[in-house]
Amino acid sequence: MTNYADLLKADNNQPAHMIQIIDAEGFESWLAGQPERVRAIAAAQKFSGKGYEHAIIPGEGAADWSVVAGVANSKKLSSWCLAKVAEVLPEGQYRLTDANPGAAMLGWLTAQYRFDRYRRDENPVGPRVLLTGEIAQIEPAVRLAEAVALVRDLVNVPAGDMGPAELEAEAAKLAKEFGAKLTVTKGDPLEQGFPMIHAVGRAADKAFAPRLIELHWGDPSHPRLAVIGKGICFDSGGLDIKPSSAMRLMKKDMGGAAHALALGRLIMGARLPVSLHLLIPAAENAVGGNAFRPGDILRSRKGLSVEIGNTDAEGRLVLADALTRAGEEQPELVIDYATLTGAARVAVGPDLPALFTNDDELAREMDAAGSEVDDPSWRLPLWDGYAEMLKSDVADINNAGEGGFAGAITAALFLKRFAPEQAKWIHLDTFAWRPSPRPGRPKGGEALGLRAVFHLLHQRYSKTV
Incomplete structure (x- = not known):
């Protein structure tokens, strides 16, 4: 496991290789000011100042070398602009020559993420440590990187090792670390109190029994915040079984739960003045003689009866019971994460979570937060005309x-029937997966919409008490 606190250190003038940041606009003037030897070295490494390019510039001695790195905008560093060099540079300490890394700290850290639970790295590379004068920003950047890594780790673990019991164990770790109260409902109490969570998970093996995991943290007098994450640990589709190609990545169907746990860690780590209610409806949607069927009618915790048109639309069922439970504590804001629909991926692709909300101002705040921290989402409408x-x-x-029309919207409209009417509500239909690598963002489980929501919450609550 990567220790991110070891990768970002206060700059106390300790020895380090220098990294000079330039962009394509400033490349020619930089090149013109270099001696012929440096110009030849840059040309040999095909360095032109573009983003994610870099060149190693030798010095007088064998260890006396520096780096020149291309970024999109040298005056405003993005979260990912240093991620490529952090992936490929040799082990050692580095500092920027004319700037502090700012937002780029995150990409430097997440670029060194490794998922090595099941295999040994035959050619490990030692840590690349970035020095910074922005000492106050080190701890928040490390916390963000740790939260991103938590999502990636939980999603990357295969379903055989990441069932409802393992999600419960992760929640228990959080509760112990931050002094929160953990409540788990399963068995007969689950069937009676949360009938749709139970119905979705009842066909699974006993070791993967369904449950509702709840965590309470914070001063009850503070603003009440509910965070919910879909915890379908594997989705076969149920009796409306998926084809094998669609089932291959269904270990990631608990990606919403991973986001909720990571967001809870950020909230508690920052000690935001909120009364947090974290809920994870956890189940495996399995095939068996006692699986719920197409055409069945389930009762919900809210009392609404639900006809099952498709057993592969199970995520909204478990979320509905969890939303009802969240509403019973009168939160002012509810946020749910779910790997809910393929329709959202068709609409906005794998990078952008589809955002639904019942509050226009909240949508604007989310858009601004996503832009500020390079974690965008895209709003889709809660179009009531499709409720029919x-x-x-x-x-x-x-x-x-x-x-088959408007699948992401109709799923959100289903959830709206169960969301607390008095609360502002955000629903993020997130992919939780990166199908191809990018600097700082390897292929596999991914946190999408996590940092934007935390930034919004930090702005909303950090000065309320």
Whole structure:
């Protein structure tokens, strides 16, 4: 496991290799000011000042070398602009020549993430340590990197090793670390109190039994905040079984739970003045003789009856019971994360979580927060005109819209029926996976929409008490 606190240190003038930052606009003037030897070295390494390019510049001695790194904008460093050099530079200490890293600290740290639980790295590279004069920013940057790594780790672990019990264990670790109260409901109490969570998970093996995991933290007099994460640890599709190609990545269907746990860690680590209620409905949607069926009618914790149009639309069922439970404590803000629909990926691709909210100002705040921390989402409408697609002839609502239209929107509209009416609500339909690598962001589990929400919460609550 990467120790991120060892990768970012206060600059006390200790020995370090220098990194000079330039962009394409300033490249020619930089090149013109270099001796012929440096110009030849830059040309040999095909360095032109573009983002993610770099060149090693030898010095007088064997260990006396520096780096020149290209970024998109040398005056405003982004989260990822130093990530490539952090991936490829040799072990050692580094400092920027004319700037502090600022936001780029995050990419420097996350570029050194490794998922090595199941294999040994035959050619390990030692830590690349970045020195900074922004001492007050070191701890927050490390906390963010640790939260991103938590999401990646939990999503990357295969379903056989990351079931509802393991999610419970992760929540228990958080509760112990931050002095929170952990409550777990399973077995008969789950069936009676949270019938849809139980129905989705009842066909799974006993070792993967469904449960609702709840964590309470903070002063009850502070503003109440509910964070919910979909914890479907594996999704076969149930009796409406998925094809093998669609099932291959379903270990990541608990990505919402991973985000919720990571966000909870950030909130408690920053000691935001909120009364936090963290909920994870955890289950495996398995195939078995006692699996819930297409056409079944389930009762929900809220009392609404739900006709099952498709057993593969199970995530919204477990979230519905969790949303109802969250509303019982009268939160002012509810945030849920879920790897909910393929339709969201068709609409906005793998990089952008689809954002739904019942509050326009909150949508603007999320957009601004995402832009500030390089963690964007894209708002889709809670278009009430599509609610008729969820109508049922025999129950209060159907869990799957007919016709295949607007799948992400109809899923969000289903959740809206269970979201607390008095609360502001954000629903993030996130992919939680990166299908191809980018600097600082390897292929595999990924935190999408995590840093933006935390930034929003920090701005909203850090000065309220």
